[in-house]
Each structure stands twice: as structure tokens, then as C-alpha cells.
């Protein structure tokens with residue numbers, strides 16, 4: 153990723169030479185350049201500010217140096233070849249009056265090849281610069297929070313760090329990004345390390361037992377509880393009713409086949425529609441019943457209604473591999489984190505000795521792919537087990553025993 157930062161205090165960005173971001177720069181994962189706005193002022197004092205029209209306290213950043221500095225950034229594009237359109241960065245202008253910067257925005261920005269940042273100072277930048285820049289590149293005004301800083305540099309440090317750590321290869325262990333706060337609307341659960349007892353305070357027993365299902369349940373409860381206590385604004389009104397623990401879980405029997413057939417159809421229809429194959433992917437009841445025999449299929453119901461299901465088994469041909477399939481949530485409950493919970497649960501069912509989790513999804517199933525990648529899965533190269541699909545795998549993380 154390429155990053156250009158314009159500031160009157162280039163030295164302020166020096167921390168971006170340190171730690172993981174500094175390492176990513178040295179390894180060429182990030183190409184970051186800092187430009188001094190004063191290089192684009194032409195008077196003896198390299199002036200970049202002036203008094204505000206209409207009066208009032210403070211100074212305003214002049215438009216001229218900003219347009220020149222941003223032209224300079226734009227001109228650094230590798231010369232476009234043939235009919236290719238000119239590549240431009242997305243320009244981020246930090247400001248307390250901007251859209252709140254969130255993990256979701258960090259993810260969006262991490263998908264961009266080129267970002268530029270304009271660090272304001274004083275009372276801010278002449279408003280016409282926003283207009284001028286918007287005619288040349290996408291512009292986003294982003295706020296770090298509801299308070300006022302002296303300049304945009306601190307905001308840029310925070311934003312660059314939040315974005316850059318999402319780039320492949322920047323964080324050594326990508327799994328550590330998976331369950332973090334704000335990734336799926338909940339805060340992270342409390343974490344502990346050795347020793348198991350410190351200062352008369354013990355680590356919760358459940359974490360010492362090695363029971364993955366119990367640990368996953370405890371962590372989920374802690375996430376919901378912590379979010380409710382500290383950030384109730386993050387909880388959707390229906391969150392309590394959409395947790396798996398609110399539903400009744402059972403191992404599926406052949407009697408579940410008709411409902412499973414309907415749920416599969418409801419979940420698959422939009423997937424097949426992406427391929428223009430409307431109504432495709434129907435499974436007859438016998439095939440559904442066979443599936444129930446061949447897999448460990450779990451179903452979740454509320455008031456008798458089938459709302460979610462997933463099935464698991466040891467992969468028939470791949471050694472030490474846990475196959476997860478048919479992860480399904482009733483369409484009206486989708487988008488609330490239930491799928492993610494199901495996935496964690498399916499992993500927790502893995503038998504002893506499993507080293508890899510395996511699943512398969514449509515190559516165009518963007519929401520599924522996004523969820524699986526967030527959960528640490530990687531797409532295997534080439535076509536998946538079925539035409540138009542991809543296989544994904546994830547290494548099983550072994551839990552070390554406490555001291």
C-alpha cells in the first residue's frame with residue numbers, strides 16, 4: 153500500500169518508523185512518504201496560514217500551498233500506460249467534524265492501494281480545498297473522536313496504524329486480528345496469561361480446563377456482558393435474542409430433513425442467483441437425509457422453528473482435517489454474528505488430533521468469504537471441490553496447558 157502524508161510537522165510522523173509499521177515499511181509492504189506543506193509556500197517565511205474572512209480567533213490554512221502539495225502527491229503516480237485512467241489516492245482529511253473513524257472504515261481503507269492524508273492545523277484548512285480535491289480524487293473527512301486535537305498528525309498516526317495492521321503480512325500472526333474488539337460489533341473478551349494465580353487473583357477456571365466449547369461459550373458471554381456494560385450503544389436491539397445460546401440445540405435426526413431442506417433452499421437461493429442460476433441447487437429429501445447420516449449435523453430451533461444449522465465431520469480424504477459444511481442461518485437473522493458463532497462452535501466440535509479446519513463456499517459469495525477470512529480462513533489456490541466454489545482452510549490453534 154502506498155501512503156502520502158502532507159503536514160507542516162513531518163517529524164510528527166516519525167513513530168511510523170517504529171515497531172510493526174516501521175518493519176512493514178522496511179519490508180516494502182508499505183510505501184509511506186511524508187511531505188512538508190511549507191515546501192509549497194513561496195514567501196520568505198514559508199507561510200501556510202492567514203487570518204479568517206469574517207473575523208474570529210485563530211488562523212486558517214491557505215488554499216494555495218495545499219493545492220500545490222496535493223498536485224505534487226498526485227504527480228507521483230507511475231506514469232499511466234496507454235488508455236489506463238490516471239490513478240489517484242483516496243484523500244483522508246482528518247477533522248473533528250468528520251465521519252467517525254471506525255474499524256469498518258479501517259477495513260475499507262485497507263483495501264485501497266493508495267491513501268493520502270492532509271493534516272490540518274490552526275482552525276483548519278480553507279474550505280475550498282475540500283472542493284478542489286473532491287474534483288480530482290475521492291475525499292473522506294474522518295474524525296478520531298468527539299474532541300479537538302491541535303492538528304491532524306495524531307489522527308493520521310492512529311489511522312495509519314489501524315489500517316496498516318490489517319494489511320497481509322504486517323501482523324505476524326493474522327489470527328490475532330480475528331476476534332478483536334469492533335470486528336463483529338462486540339468488544340473483546342478479557343484475556344489472561346501465566347501465572348495462573350497472581351497477587352491472590354486466579355485466572356477463571358474455564359480457561360484452564362481445555363474444553364474448547366466451554367471456553368468459546370464463556371468468551372462469548374464475556375463479550376456480550378462487557379459490551380453491554382461499556383458500550384451498550386454497540387449492541388443491536390435484537391442481539392440478546394440472536395445469540396445461539398437463546399436457541400435450542402439438538403443433533404439432527406432424519407425427522408429434521410424437511411425443515412433442513414427448506415432452510416438450505418432459503419440460504420442457497422441468493423447464492424445461486426449470483427450465478428444467474430435461479431432455482432438451482434435444490435436437494436431432494438433423500439439427499440438431505442443421507443447428509444444427516446454422513447455428517448454430525450446440529451440444528452438450532454426456537455419455538456419449534458428451525459433457525460440455524462451446521463454440519464461437521466473428519467474430512468474423508470484429508471488427514472487431520474475437520475470439514476465444516478452447510479453453515480446456515482435463517483435469512484432474517486443473518487448479519488447479526490450468528491454465522492460467526494456457528495463457525496466457532498463447529499470448530500469446537502473438532503475431534504482430537506485435528507490440525508486443519510476446511511470449508512467450501514461459492515467463489516462469488518462475498519459475505520461468506522468475508523466472514524471466513526475474518527475468522528482466519530485462507531482461500532486455497534484454484535477451484536474448490538465443486539465448480540464455481542473455493543475451498544478455505546485454517547490451521548487449528550493448539551491451546552497450551554496452564555503452568
Ligand SMILES: C[S@@+](CC[C@H](N)C(=O)[O-])C[C@H]1O[C@@H](n2cnc3c(N)ncnc32)[C@H](O)[C@@H]1O
Pocket residue numbers: 245246247248249270271272273274275276277294295296297298299300301302303304305307
Ligand atoms: C484545532 S483543530 C481545528 C478544529 C476546528 N476549528 C473545529 O472546531 O472543527 C486543527 C486540526 O486538528 C485536526 N483534528 C482536531 N481534532 C480532530 C479529531 N477529533 N479528529 C481528527 N482530526 C482532528 C484536524 O486536522 C484539524 O484541522
